[in-house]
Every structure is written in C-alpha cells, then in structure tokens.
Amino acid sequence: MGSVIEVEHLHKSYGGTVAVDDVSFTVGQGEIFGILGRNGAGKTTTVECLVGLRRPDRGTVRVLGRDPQRxxxxxxxxxxxxxxDSQLPERLRVGEAMRLYQSFYPEPADxxxxxxxxxLAGRERTPYGKLSxxxxxxxxxxxxxxxxPRIAVLDELTTGLDPHARxxxxxxxxxxxxxGVTIVLVTHFMPEAERLCDRIALIDAGRVLVTGSPGELIARAGQPTLEDAFVSLTGRNA
Incomplete structure (x- = not known):
C-alpha cells in the first residue's frame, strides 16, 4: 500500500504560540487515518497545512506527490x-450549494x-438553515x-450530533x-477513532506522541479502550 500523504517535521507557530511542533506521519492509499487529540492539540492546523490553507514555518508536506503550496x-x-467550522449561508439551498461546488471541478460527480x-434525496430546494x-x-x-477526490479530509465531522446521527x-x-477514497479523519472523540480508523496519529501539545492502529495503541498503553489508552499515553483526560 503506497503512501498518498507524507508529512515530515512539520512546524507552525502563531506569534509566540507553537501550534504544531515537528509532526511527521504518512497516510497509505485506501486507509482511514485518524488524527486524534484533545481540542487545541494542533490537529486542525496540521490538516490546514496538509491541504494548503496554511503555509508551514518548517517541514515538508506531500499530497499525492504534490506540494500543497506550490x-x-x-x-x-x-x-x-x-x-x-465550515458553514454555508442559511438561505442557500442544498441544490444551489451542490451546483456551486460542482463548478469548481472539471469532472464533478452527479x-x-x-x-x-x-x-439527502429530495432536499435540493431545502435552505441550509432548515437542515438538521x-x-x-x-x-x-x-x-x-x-x-x-482521491482523498477526503474530514475535520470533527460528528461534533454536536446526537448518538443516532453520529x-x-x-x-x-x-x-x-x-x-476507494482515502480518508483523513480529524477527531477528539475516542470511540469514533477506535471504530473507524485503520491507523491513528495521537497528537498532544502539537506533537505526535505515537502512531499505530487502535489495537496497537491500546496494547502499548496496557488499557482496555482507546480512551483509557489516551489518558495513559498523554497523562491528560480525554
């Protein structure tokens, strides 16, 4: 399984605050790769550098062999x-949003x-603000x-959802x-990462503490669940 994402020694600061400090990991083709950590751990800054929305201070990022900045x-x-924090205008209809995003790509999906x-069949005329x-x-x-896309980056996708919707x-x-889509799943919700992810990079205070499958992280910590392993490995509550 070849790597479709390669991150090496990524560093990003905002003024005197270090958000991401020497982060490295790879993502294999076709896997669900989790970036797991508490709120404020540096997860979102990492993926914003990954997709070219922020310029790293140091380090290299390659996505499908490409530099997201260049x-x-x-x-x-x-x-x-x-x-x-993605939001759409409350009055924008579902179908209008889809047509807008389709216009960005040469061969969009139907x-x-x-x-x-x-x-969401039959919701094309529903305003965004009326959706659950x-x-x-x-x-x-x-x-x-x-x-x-060949890769989908999903950041805190289920935050605020009830258990059934989650x-x-x-x-x-x-x-x-x-x-066939490779997924990078950014989350602080331990059961979500344990259920979905093939591998996880556990990030705390801007650093990757450990990378491995949920089972490997649980075994390494000698704990029964990923949430317990997180507490053991980071010394912090989940």
Whole structure:
C-alpha cells in the first residue's frame, strides 16, 4: 500500500504560540487515518497545512506527490475537504450549494446521485438553515466528495450530533472508504477513532506522541479502550 500523504517535521507557530511542533506521519492509499487529540492539540492546523490553507514555518508536506503550496490548484482538485467550522449561508439551498461546488471541478460527480447516496434525496430546494445537524453534516460530506477526490479530509465531522446521527455518519464514512477514497479523519472523540480508523496519529501539545492502529495503541498503553489508552499515553483526560 503506497503512501498518498507524507508529512515530515512539520512546524507552525502563531506569534509566540507553537501550534504544531515537528509532526511527521504518512497516510497509505485506501486507509482511514485518524488524527486524534484533545481540542487545541494542533490537529486542525496540521490538516490546514496538509491541504494548503496554511503555509508551514518548517517541514515538508506531500499530497499525492504534490506540494500543497506550490501545486495548490492540483491538490485542491484531488482532495475534498470538510473543515470543523465550515458553514454555508442559511438561505442557500442544498441544490444551489451542490451546483456551486460542482463548478469548481472539471469532472464533478452527479449531485442528485451523490445526495441520494448520502440520504439527502429530495432536499435540493431545502435552505441550509432548515437542515438538521445530521443533514448539515451529510451535506458537508457531499460537498467534500462532489469533485470525485482521491482523498477526503474530514475535520470533527460528528461534533454536536446526537448518538443516532453520529452512528449514521460513521456508516457513511466507512462506505466512502469502500468506494476507494482515502480518508483523513480529524477527531477528539475516542470511540469514533477506535471504530473507524485503520491507523491513528495521537497528537498532544502539537506533537505526535505515537502512531499505530487502535489495537496497537491500546496494547502499548496496557488499557482496555482507546480512551483509557489516551489518558495513559498523554497523562491528560480525554
């Protein structure tokens, strides 16, 4: 399994605050790779550097062999992104949002088919502000996938969802990977990472503490669950 993402010695500061400090990891083709840590650990800054939204102070990032800064347009065409604070105008209709995002790509997916796959069939005329939390997340996934990406970056996708909507979203993520898309899943929710991820980079205070499968991290910490392993490895509550 070849690597589609390579991050080496990534460093990013904001003034005197170090957000990401010497982070390195690789992501293999076709896997769900988790970036796991508490709020403020440096996860979102890491993925913003990964997709070219922020310029690293030091280190190298390669996505499908490309530099996200130098080759930003090419990376954007191949990587679908759903960021943590993504919001749409309340009055923008679902179908309008899909058509807008389709216009960014040379060969976009069929929006009606994609919405149907994600449980949003018949919602094309619904304003964004009228969608439930779970429906908004499904639309976020649809917008991240409309360009037929090889990689999808999903940042805190299930934050704020009720347990039923969260489990439905987990099933969607598993289905996306089954369709051949590599997924980078950014989360602080331990059961989500334990259920979905093939491998995890555990980040704390801007550094990668350990990388491995959920089972490997649990075994390394000698704990029964990933949440218990997180506490043991970081010395912090989840």
């Amino acid at each position: 080759d930003h347009a090419e990376v954007t065409r191949r990587v679908g992104v759903q960021l943590q 929006s009606r088919e994609l919405l149907a796959q994600l449980g 939390g779970g429906q908004k997340q499904r639309l976020s996934i649809a917008l991240a996938l409309v360009g037929r 489990r439905d979203t987990w099933d969607l993520i598993a289905g996306i990977r089954a369709g």
